[in-house]
Amino acid sequence: MPPCDVTPETYKGRDYDETMRVKKKHISPTKVPAYSEPLLLTQGKMQWLWDHEGRRYLDMFAGIVTVSVGHCHPVVADGLKDQIDRLWHTTNLYLTPPMHEYAEKLTATLPDHLKVCFFTNSGSEANDLAMALSRQYTKSFDVISFRNAYHGGSPYSVGLTAHGTWKHNYPNGFGIHHSVNPDPYKGIWGGSKCRDSPIQADRECGCMGECEAGGKYLGQLREVLDYSVSGRPAALFAEPIQGVGGAVQFPKNFLKGAFDLVHNPLPS
Ligand SMILES: Cc1ncc(COP(=O)(O)O)c(C=O)c1O
Incomplete structure (x- = not known):
């Protein structure tokens, strides 16, 4: 393993x-x-993790990509420490400076049509x-996602998710339709x-x-619109690269075609 200049603390907690x-x-x-014997992780610094016995690991998983800036990144840690002694929670009835500072910095990196933030606690809530x-904005009800998609586990978002392993025996997915997954692999x-x-x-191509695959998968999406949707859908949800479903990348031009199709769904 590459060298590392961090010396971890000796772990003295619960064994x-x-x-x-x-x-x-x-x-x-x-x-x-x-794992039958999962790691007991006690410390992290950027790309490194240490277990309770001080063994070092190169973390290529990053908490399922949620700690993508690294563990205990000093800039993030300093921001947290700075705020934690000043003010915690107030409700959003009042103004607090950090949220506005963050919204301005974040939207400065986004294109003109993405300038308004609504902060949530998780992907499912988002x-x-x-x-x-x-649904409110379009006054439409139908929503489309793709088979093999993962969009969350909350009772509402689990309807978008299309993996049997993540479904449970409670009602979900009312008004949601899953189109064939455009997976060229x-x-x-x-x-x-x-x-x-x-x-x-590494699969022989018949094109x-x-x-030609992108067009054929778009044909399937077209059929969902024709056979299952009443007029215009409220939304199409798609991961640019499916994650939980196994790093699935779509055919060339597929997402652009799907975007155009759901914005102009009525047969010409
Ligand atoms: C593409 C995608 N959307 C939504 C979610 C749900 O996020 P959360 O677990 O924060 O609710 C995940 C979680 O893995 C995800 O991979």
């Missing part, structure tokens, strides 16, 4: 067996780890909100010329010259 005992007794069994806003169409990516699928 491994005791932590596992508490986990088994007091933590919901839905949090099943992928998608719940996006779905509610789109494992899907019904596509091959080595189709992905919108420098890295192509003659230009990629």
Whole structure:
């Protein structure tokens, strides 16, 4: 492993067996780890993690990409420390400076049509909100996402998610339709010329010259609009690269075509 100039603190907290005992007794069994003996992680710094015995790991997972600036990044940590002794929560009935400072800095990086923020606590809530806003704004009800998509686990957003493993026996997905997943690697169409990516699928391509898979998957989306949607959909949800479903990249021009289709869904 590459060298690292951080010396971790010696961990003096609860030991491994005791932590596992508490986990088994007091933590919901839905949090099943992928390992029979999961790591007990006690410290992190940028790309590095340490376990309770001081072993160092190069973290290529970053909390499922949520800590993408690194663990305990000094700029983020300083901002947190600065605020934590000054003011916590007030409700949004009042103004507080950091939210406005953040909104201005964030929107400065975004294009002109994305200049308004609505801060939420999680991806699921963001998608719940996006779905509610789109239905309010368009006065339409139908929403479309793709099979193999993951858009959250809250009772509302789980309807957008299209993996049986993440579905449970409660009602979800009212008004949501899942179109065929435009996956040039494992899907019904596509091959080595189709992905919108420098890295192509190692699968023989049946396309003659230009990629034809994108158009065929758009045809499936067209059919969802024709057969399942009443007029215009309120929204289409799509991951630019599907994550939970396995780093799936769509065919060339597919997302642009899907965007155009849902904005002009009525047959010409
Ligand atoms: C693409 C995508 N959208 C939404 C979510 C849901 O985010 P959260 O777990 O913060 O609710 C995830 C989580 O993995 C995700 O990968």
